[in-house]
Amino acid sequence: MYAHAWDRWHPFWAATARDLWEIGVRPGDYVLGSGFKMRGPLYHADQMVGAIPVLVNTGIGGWATALDAIRRYRPVYAQLTGLALAELDHLSRTTDMREVFSSFKGAAFAGEPLGARARAQLESWGVEVYLWTSTGDVTGAWECRQHDGCHACEDCVLLEAVDPAASTPGTSAPVADGELGELVATSLDNPVTPMVRFRSDDIIRMTRQPCACGRTHARFWPVGRKGDETIVAGRSFVPMDIWRALEGVPETATALFQLVRPAREIDELKVRVGYDPDTTTSVPELRDRVSEAITAAVGVPPVLELLPEPELLARGRGGKLPRVVRS
Amino acid sequence: MTAASTAAAAATLSRPGPWGIGRYDVAGQPVFFEVGWEDWRRDVAWARAMLADHGVGPVKGDGPGGTGGGSPPCAEKVGGGLIVVSGMPESPWFDPVETAARELGAPYSIGEIYAFEAFRTGLYARRLPITMIFGLDRTVAEGLRGTLADGPCGCGRAGQRVTLSEGE
Numbered sequence: 001m002y003a004h005a006w007d008r009w010h011p012f013w014a015a016t017a018r019d020l021w022e023i024g025v026r027p028g029d030y031v032l033g034s035g036f037k038m039r040g041p042l043y044h045a046d047q048m049v050g051a052i053p054v055l056v057n058t059g060i061g062g063w064a065t066a067l068d069a070i071r072r073y074r075p076v077y078a079q080l081t082g083l084a085l086a087e088l089d090h091l092s093r094t095t096d097m098r099e100v101f102s103s104f105k106g107a108a109f110a111g112e113p114l115g116a117r118a119r120a121q122l123e124s125w126g127v128e129v130y131l132w133t134s135t136g137d138v139t140g141a142w143e144c145r146q147h148d149g150c151h152a153c154e155d156c157v158l159l160e161a162v163d164p165a166a167s168t169p170g171t172s173a174p175v176a177d178g179e180l181g182e183l184v185a186t187s188l189d190n191p192v193t194p195m196v197r198f199r200s201d202d203i204i205r206m207t208r209q210p211c212a213c214g215r216t217h218a219r220f221w222p223v224g225r226k227g228d229e230t231i232v233a234g235r236s237f238v239p240m241d242i243w244r245a246l247e248g249v250p251e252t253a254t255a256l257f258q259l260v261r262p263a264r265e266i267d268e269l270k271v272r273v274g275y276d277p278d279t280t281t282s283v284p285e286l287r288d289r290v291s292e293a294i295t296a297a298v299g300v301p302p303v304l305e306l307l308p309e310p311e312l313l314a315r316g317r318g319g320k321l322p323r324v325v326r327s
Numbered sequence: 328m329t330a331a332s333t334a335a336a337a338a339t340l341s342r343p344g345p346w347g348i349g350r351y352d353v354a355g356q357p358v359f360f361e362v363g364w365e366d367w368r369r370d371v372a373w374a375r376a377m378l379a380d381h382g383v384g385p386v387k388g389d390g391p392g393g394t395g396g397g398s399p400p401c402a403e404k405v406g407g408g409l410i411v412v413s414g415m416p417e418s419p420w421f422d423p424v425e426t427a428a429r430e431l432g433a434p435y436s437i438g439e440i441y442a443f444e445a446f447r448t449g450l451y452a453r454r455l456p457i458t459m460i461f462g463l464d465r466t467v468a469e470g471l472r473g474t475l476a477d478g479p480c481g482c483g484r485a486g487q488r489v490t491l492s493e494g495e
Contacts, residue, residue, distance in 0.1 A: 052344035
């Protein structure tokens with residue numbers, strides 16, 4: 001829980017306005033509203049650059065109506081999440097997505113990693129994807145048109161990448177430019193919730209080399225959550241390893257899955273996987289192929305719980321599916 | 328580039344369009360509508376008057392605190408805060424309430440309308456000096472049932488009877 005104070009534009013989203021401008025959003029453009037509101041009025045960023053938010057449901061189950069809004073208003077931008085992409089994947093079977101998205105200058109994606117298949121699919125629809133992430137919940141950090149790392153807003157946040165093994169920020173040393181480190185954030189413009197050296201648990205690679213776009217603020221690449229590394233039968237892996245394996249199986253290509261992990265070190269690799277019921281002809285046969293793919297990726301045969309995608313989507317939270325759960 | 332320079336640059340931009348586009352359904356058919364900036368300002372003015380009537384306003388202590396007596400201005404002694412329960416697509420209706428709360432100097436918190444977000448509304452109601460929960464819907468109310476015994480007053484939604492007490 002954190003708070004802001006402001007006069008006209010919400011500070012978190014005001015910083016985002018510069019990223020929308022970079023994408024190409026201009027006064028008078030329509031943009032599709034975001035699906036979730038817990039972070040506040042995201043549409044302030046749209047309005048700040050003179051754009052007009054189309055406020056329709058782009059959350060779970062809302063994309064059929066959102067496509068209707070896209071056809072009516074021809075927006076230039078939308079905010080996407082992993083669960084939205086799973087829904088769009090299904091809609092693409094009956095909809096010409098290149099035509100739907102032909103008005104777009106770009107779309108943002110956040111909340112979890114963007115898998116290679118999902119990125120390729122968006123590109124096949126003619127959508128240029130801009131990744132963004134949170135800087136320790138102080139502000140956002142977005143890719144520019146170079147797509148070479150997320151730009152921190154260093155007028156809003158003091159950003160550090162420190163040795164992830166250190167027990168406290170006070171004893172942690174900064175890692176060298178480009179090395180893996182834990183993101184530590186200090187807010188510079190929030191007198192209400194002034195987080196100081198907040199350890200985010202996010203593992204990043206950060207550089208202070210100027211970007212080809214000309215901006216000089218630090219850039220970073222999210223790598224994963226520090227606590228997500230899992231050890232099973234002595235082998236170490238991260239959820240992205242399972243993600244890539246599932247993308248290679250057509251019926252699970254949306255990579256909707258949960259690693260069921262009561263502790264960081266486990267004896268049994270239990271994975272809950274969503275499959276597409278429309279294209280799955282034999283669940284037992286699918287189970288064999290998914291098991292083979294995960295075993296090849298992680299080195300340990302999984303214990304699988306296969307669920308139709310809609311059942312797993314119902315466990316989504318705030319636009320994303322918790323990838324590591326205790327039960 | 329700084330936050331100040333970004334805001335200054337944005338202030339010079341034209342805003343040729345309306346505040347936003349909203350949508351609702353009638354008999355299963357979508358109706359899209361424009362909210363103009365003047366519409367939005369009128370809605371904010373209405374919401375200000377409504378919230379002020381219900382005691383929504385700045386959270387204040389009743390003295391300087393310490394040896395000066397009373398509670399300092401930062402003390403959670405007097406209410407005045409607001410929780411707005413709404414979804415992003417409902418912003419044409421709820422943003423004026425949020426803006427009015429901010430203009431009144433009242434702290435406000437955002438609770439989402441999904442069942443899995445009910446805990447957030449409950450957390451705010453229990454831990455913050457909240458005078459009113461605005462926009463409480465049946466889904467969130469069911470998630471909170473029995474958890475807010477002496478809570479703030481609630482303003483629900485037309486056509487939905489919501490209860491927070493056990494056994495009703």
